[in-house]
Amino acid sequence: MRLTSKGRYAVTAILDLSFHQNEGPVSLADISARQEISLSYLEQLFARLRRNNVVSSTRGPGGGYKLSRDAGEISMAEVILAVDETYDATSCGNAAKTCSGDYQCLTHDLWQELSEEIHSFLNGITLAEMMSKRGVREVADRQDRKAQEHELKKVSSLG
Numbered sequence: 001m002r003l004t005s006k007g008r009y010a011v012t013a014i015l016d017l018s019f020h021q022n023e024g025p026v027s028l029a030d031i032s033a034r035q036e037i038s039l040s041y042l043e044q045l046f047a048r049l050r051r052n053n054v055v056s057s058t059r060g061p062g063g064g065y066k067l068s069r070d071a072g073e074i075s076m077a078e079v080i081l082a083v084d085e086t087y088d089a090t091s092c093g094n095a096a097k098t099c100s101g102d103y104q105c106l107t108h109d110l111w112q113e114l115s116e117e118i119h120s121f122l123n124g125i126t127l128a129e130m131m132s133k134r135g136v137r138e139v140a141d142r143q144d145r146k147a148q149e150h151e152l153k154k155v156s157s158l159g
Helices: 005-023 028-035 039-051 076-082 108-123 127-132 134-158
Strands: 055-058 064-067
Touching: 005 028, 005 039, 005 064, 005 076, 005 127, 005 134, 028 039, 028 064, 028 134, 039 055, 039 076, 076 108, 076 127, 127 134
Parallel strands: none
Antiparallel strands: 055 064
8 A cells, every 4th residue: 555646745745735825826837846746747736635625725816726715614525525536455455255256355454454553643743744844844935946046047038
């Protein structure tokens, strides 16, 4: 079992959004540039996040996305599940009656309990808690500096 890039990118993009939404709606192009995630992939993820009430959108010039609720009310589990990602450690998709032919496999309960532990762990961490972690904040600050330097280079090359 492993979390695919879809879940990882969704969490990364939502954290980026959380750090920048105080400046107004955040464009996917800005998130794409800072996080080096394809814009078209972000569009797919944010459509799902919007449908599942994790984010809301504003159209038009100056439009973009913001969290639909306070960052302290949105868990990592909610973000991952909103993009149709799972963290099910069973090989049967938690359908115990079919994991070994027509019967439950010998280790089904072990993997089911692991899946529940992972869900509990991710459900117990909010966006606000992630944002308050020193290491996360340092990475966000570094990414912002890099994006600003990139913009300055672009502007100076036009002049």
